[in-house]
Amino acid sequence: MSADPRPGDDTRLVRRAGFAIAAQIAVAVAATLLVVGVLTYSLTIRAEHTAEERAVRQAAVAARDVTDPGGGVVLIEQLADGQVRASDDAPADLAHLNVRAVPIGRSARRVGSRDYEVFAVDHPDGRRFVAMLDVTLRRQTGVRLIESLLWAGVVGVVGAALLGVVFGRRAVRPLGRALDLQRRFVADASHELRTPLAVLHTRAQLISRRLSRGAGPDDGYVEAQVGQLVADTRALGEVVDDLLLSAELQGRPGVGALVDVADLVHDVVRSVRPHAGERGVTLRAAVGDDGPLVVLGVRSSLRRALAALIDNALGHTHPGGTVTVHAGRGAGGVELAVEDDGEGLDPAQAEQLLQRFARGPEAGGRGRRFGLGLALVREVLHAHGGSLTIDGHPGEGARFAMTLPTAGTPHR
Known part of the structure; x- marks a missing residue:
């Protein structure tokens, strides 16, 4: 019974890898923002603070009066007798300092609602000078800068995480495709081995029955069946090679050789006919006589595509029915x-029906069922520049037609 594949452990690992990349990007961005924030604060607020300290120190040390x-x-001077004087631009709040x-x-x-940078120095004559610089604006600017850097950091980390998810998925997408191709290869190989194995099993059974009835070594039937x-x-050994050849053909459409379609049809029909006979179905070939039928491609690939269509027809034809393989222009x-x-x-x-793992609709309890076969046929035809046409009616049979570009007369 065919079913849609569910994400396995490898899919979860790919997703985890994507999230790990996103987390690493977010951490890297956070570290970068932290460094930038520290540098910004140091180069602006700290630099201003240093300049303020220098200004009040120089003013207090060099002061001779408050003018x-x-x-x-702002300079404030206290004389030895306790009298206090202040510079003319001193705020009123400083008069009571x-x-x-x-x-x-x-x-x-x-002092009051204002913040000051202060430097005090005693002179040898007993006077004390206090230099004060209003730094309220600078401190407010510093707080706003820190808040802005924190918000920018939060937004930056969140944005980096989101971008990291996107880029992480893109980064692991080739890995996901590789794992998907691996799964598809296993599914394709398993599916493609099924029909040749069924044919081999049927032929081996026929030979075994013949021998059990006392067929001699000179029996022509046994010899023919052994040869087949x-x-x-x-053909079983060609399946894996065929998958690789088909992949190469998709990457390089010019790869391939001239294939005699008439000979291919007779070869496949001759190989599958005993299997069809076991099912009680008549399998026959009908090849047109309007000249050579030659295409450019991979013979083993076209062979398995035709075998898949025949196998599909045999699986949905009742005993006593007929399957006919036509070839012509x-x-x-x-x-x-x-x-x-x-x-x-x-x-x-x-x-x-051409989708992987698709199933035909149920009809009277016995619907046509499809798995990988038709999907693989379409992939083979796509690689060969061909097309697949499906026609039929419920209860009246079906017709699957592959059309391939003509390549000309094969070389002898």
Whole structure:
């Protein structure tokens, strides 16, 4: 029973790899933003802070009085007798400052609603000078800068994570395709081995029955069947090579050799006929006599495509029915058609039937069932530049026609 494949452990591993890449990208972006933030803060706020410290220190050390300290610095002087004087631009809040309570050297002080950078120095004559610089705006700017950097970091990390998911999926997509191709190879090989093995099993059974009835070594039937058995065994070895050749043909359409379609039809029909006989179905070939039928391609690939169509027809033809393989010239080139008088199908379902693991609609409890066969046929035809046409009606049989470009007369 065919079923849609479900994601396995390898699919989950591919997804995990994509998320791991996304996480690594997010961490890398976060680290980059952190470094940029630290550098930005150091080059702006820290640089301004250093300049402020230098300004108040120089003003306090060089002061001789409180007049015009410049640079936005306010000077406050306390004489030896306790009298306090301030520069003309000193805010009113500083008039009540206890100068003696200000520690010598650099400090920071909040007066009212303003923040100041402070530097105090005692002169040898007993006077104390305090230089003060309003840094409220710089501190507010620093807080806003830190907040902005934090928000930018959060947004950047989230954005990087989202982009990382996208890029991570793109990065692991080739790996996913490789794993998918691996699964498809296993499925294709398993499917393609099924029909040759069934034919071999049938032929071996026929030989065994013949021998059990006392057939002698000179029996021509046994000899012919053994010879065909060898040919069928060789066909099994060609399956894997055929998959590789088909892949090469898709990558390089010019690869291939001239294939005699008439000879191919007779070869496949001769090989599958005993299997059809075991099912009680008559299998016959009908090759046109309107000249050589030659195409450019991979013989083993075309052979398995035709065998898949015949196998599909045999599986849906009742005992006593007939499957006919036609070969001749058509409007688009060489046409290979497999026609049966079995259960039939609805042509409206043709495109669905060509999908991998598709199943035909149920009809009276016995519907046409499809797995990989028709999908593989379409892939072979696509590689050969051909097409597949499906026709039929429920209960009136079906016709599958492969059309391939004509290549000309084969070399002798």
